[in-house]
Amino acid sequence: MSIKKLLYKSIVGRPLRTFALLFICIIMSGVMFGGAVLSVSLKNGINSLEQRLGADIIVVPKSAGEKVELENILLQGTPGYFYMDKSVRDELERTDGVDKLSAQYFLVSANAECCTVQVQIIGFDDETDFTVKPWLREAYSGSLEQNEIIVGSGLSTKVGHSLKLYGVECKAVGKLESTGTGLDTAIYASSDTVRGLIKAAEGKGISVLSKQSPDDVISSVYIKVKDGYDIDEVAANINLGMDGVQAVRTKSMITGTADKLSVFSASITVLIAAVCVLSAAIMLIIFTALAGERKGEFALLRVIGFSRARLCRQVLNEAFVICICGALLGIGIASAVVFPFGSLIENKAALPMLTPDLVSVLGYALLAIAAVVVTGPIASVYSAFRLSRIDTGRILREGDR
Amino acid sequence: MQITAHNISKSYRRGKGIQGSVQVISDIDLSIESGKVYVIYGRSGSGKSTLLNILSGILSPSSGEVCYDGSDIYSINDRELSLLRCKEVGYIPQLHTAVGTLTVRENVLLPSAVIGEGKDISKADKLLEQLGLQQLCDVRANVLSGGELRRLSIARALINSPSVIFADEPTNDLDEETSHLVFEHLRKAADSGAAAVIVTHELFGRDKADVLLQMRQGKLIREKG
Numbered sequence: 087m088s089i090k091k092l093l094y095k096s097i098v099g100r101p102l103r104t105f106a107l108l109f110i111c112i113i114m115s116g117v118m119f120g121g122a123v124l125s126v127s128l129k130n131g132i133n134s135l136e137q138r139l140g141a142d143i144i145v146v147p148k149s150a151g152e153k154v155e156l157e158n159i160l161l162q163g164t165p166g167y168f169y170m171d172k173s174v175r176d177e178l179e180r181t182d183g184v185d186k187l188s189a190q191y192f193l194v195s196a197n198a199e200c201c202t203v204q205v206q207i208i209g210f211d212d213e214t215d216f217t218v219k220p221w222l223r224e225a226y227s228g229s230l231e232q233n234e235i236i237v238g239s240g241l242s243t244k245v246g247h248s249l250k251l252y253g254v255e256c257k258a259v260g261k262l263e264s265t266g267t268g269l270d271t272a273i274y275a276s277s278d279t280v281r282g283l284i285k286a287a288e289g290k291g292i293s294v295l296s297k298q299s300p301d302d303v304i305s306s307v308y309i310k311v312k313d314g315y316d317i318d319e320v321a322a323n324i325n326l327g328m329d330g331v332q333a334v335r336t337k338s339m340i341t342g343t344a345d346k347l348s349v350f351s352a353s354i355t356v357l358i359a360a361v362c363v364l365s366a367a368i369m370l371i372i373f374t375a376l377a378g379e380r381k382g383e384f385a386l387l388r389v390i391g392f393s394r395a396r397l398c399r400q401v402l403n404e405a406f407v408i409c410i411c412g413a414l415l416g417i418g419i420a421s422a423v424v425f426p427f428g429s430l431i432e433n434k435a436a437l438p439m440l441t442p443d444l445v446s447v448l449g450y451a452l453l454a455i456a457a458v459v460v461t462g463p464i465a466s467v468y469s470a471f472r473l474s475r476i477d478t479g480r481i482l483r484e485g486d487r
Numbered sequence: 488m489q490i491t492a493h494n495i496s497k498s499y500r501r502g503k504g505i506q507g508s509v510q511v512i513s514d515i516d517l518s519i520e521s522g523k524v525y526v527i528y529g530r531s532g533s534g535k536s537t538l539l540n541i542l543s544g545i546l547s548p549s550s551g552e553v554c555y556d557g558s559d560i561y562s563i564n565d566r567e568l569s570l571l572r573c574k575e576v577g578y579i580p581q582l583h584t585a586v587g588t589l590t591v592r593e594n595v596l597l598p599s600a601v602i603g604e605g606k607d608i609s610k611a612d613k614l615l616e617q618l619g620l621q622q623l624c625d626v627r628a629n630v631l632s633g634g635e636l637r638r639l640s641i642a643r644a645l646i647n648s649p650s651v652i653f654a655d656e657p658t659n660d661l662d663e664e665t666s667h668l669v670f671e672h673l674r675k676a677a678d679s680g681a682a683a684v685i686v687t688h689e690l691f692g693r694d695k696a697d698v699l700l701q702m703r704q705g706k707l708i709r710e711k712g
Contacts (some may be wrong), residue, residue, distance in 0.1 A: 087599070088608075092586070092597070098588075099587070099588025382583035386586060392601060477546075
């Protein structure tokens with residue numbers, strides 16, 4: 087028999103109390119940890135999205151569809167394609183205020199070996215590109231040759247392996263880090279490769295172009311506006327001056343997502359705060375109620391030689407052990423929900439998600455554990471103090487009155 | 488060990504909003520010697536339990552001093568007094584005789600665990616056997632009957648071989664057979680060198696005392712021994 091055993095038996099021997107406290111701790115740590123990870127993942131997602139855009143204006147054919155669909159294709163990698171005459175690029179180059187511009191080509195694979203779903207193929211002009219290459223360099227430093235591709239992190243293809251796209255063997259020379267967006271399931275290639283694939287698709291009887299040759303089309307033009315020029319004004323001038331195209335400010339594409347994110351983050355913050363306050367209040371009530379119920383036991387412990395300090399420690403240690411177990415369980419449960427179901431949450435919330443690195447995740451876990459472990463013993467301090475000051479003789483003689 | 492009480496008094500404040508205080512015991516002198524059974528009897532509310540609690544170190548007197556081998560126990564700090572209580576005092580309470588989440592054996596071993604031992608299982612089992620509780624060693628204490636709990640508290644009071652055993656109404660609500668058993672064990676403890684101080688409002692046990700004291704209106708009157 088030891089004092090540690092008394093602690094253990096006191097925890098195990100009161101299953102209802104222990105379960106109630108564990109439940110509160112699980113909820114508190116789970117919401118704190120899960121909420122923080124979710125919130126930061128979404129923030130990381132939108133930051134990554136912002137970084138990847140790199141351009142001020144995107145010009146696409148007017149027929150490219152509604153803004154939401156366009157956003158999905160350009161930002162989320164939802165498979166889709168559209169084309170316009172490549173002369174648009176030359177015309178845009180002459181537009182006042184345009185600093186840099188680069189064209190891209192979109193294509194959707196039909197039945198790629200590697201994937202069960204269709205994937206977006208994005209072709210960029212190696213010479214002029216300033217939007218894709220900066221972050222593509224993280225995965226591959228060289229220049230993409232004909233039929234070489236870089237795959238998103240969401241695809242199972244490994245570097246060095248090949249994918250058959252419209253009958254063409256394309257070699258994966260790099261794999262990108264996760265972005266938390268739908269672009270993780272896209273394939274990147276040079277514009278020549280994509281043009282070759284369009285031709286190959288036609289060879290397979292899949293016509294993505296009506297009359298034009300793949301050499302005469304582009305899907306979009308990314309524009310960087312010169313310093314001192316108003317981006318909105320440049321976009322408006324393009325929309326007014328050019329037929330059949332639409333110029334969209336990239337920031338406006340993110341604004342909706344960012345607004346959604348701030349509402350989501352605020353909701354999570356309010357939820358965490360409410361759960362913390364409520365948990366602390368419930369813990370205080372449970373410990374106070376228990377203090378009344380356990381007067382007899384503590385009077386007995388006092389009479390057999392427990393000092394007041396030791397009685398206090400007994401209550402605080404019980405609270406500490408339950409809280410730490412509850413906090414760890416809460417983090418475990420939250421991890422089991424947030425990490426495996428991240429993409430589901432991403433789809434439901436329609437927000438990009440990028441999980442923070444392991445060190446940050448561990449940091450959030452430690453913070454959640456610390457919050458619970460501090461709250462529990464603080465909530466039990468009053469009952470610990472009360473129990474250590476009980477009138478031992480009276481309770482042993484008269485009961486808990 | 489020699490326990491002496493000099494001129495001890497205890498008064499309580501009345502309830503909230505009521506002026507004045509109640510004098511429970513006043514100017515009591517008592518000397519407790521090893522090897523003797525002391526029985527203090529008196530009517531309910533006469534101050535017997537208050538005196539017992541003061542002598543055992545769990546309730547400080549309003550005035551006077553309680554000395555164990557010449558040292559005033561209420562002049563030392565709570566930690567030292569608690570340790571003294573654990574090593575030198577065995578206490579058999581009237582109520583709350585066991586920790587319900589522990590087994591009978593663990594309850595008996597609890598006082599030795601306080602001083603960092605708690606490993607003398609054979610001693611605990613021997614005590615439980617003597618008190619007829621050997622079959623219930625591994626049973627949780629919260630399922631025991633009143634008589635079994637009282638016997639358990641005797642075993643616990645004896646585990647650290649204390650110098651003095653204080654028993655508050657140890658035969659209250661017990662049948663005659665169990666009451667005899669309780670006194671028998673307290674006598675055995677006294678015979679082995681401890682002092683036993685028993686407080687009771689019943690007639691039972693007065694004839695078993697070496698020293699019989701009556702508590703009347705806060706005063707202690709020696710009747711025998």
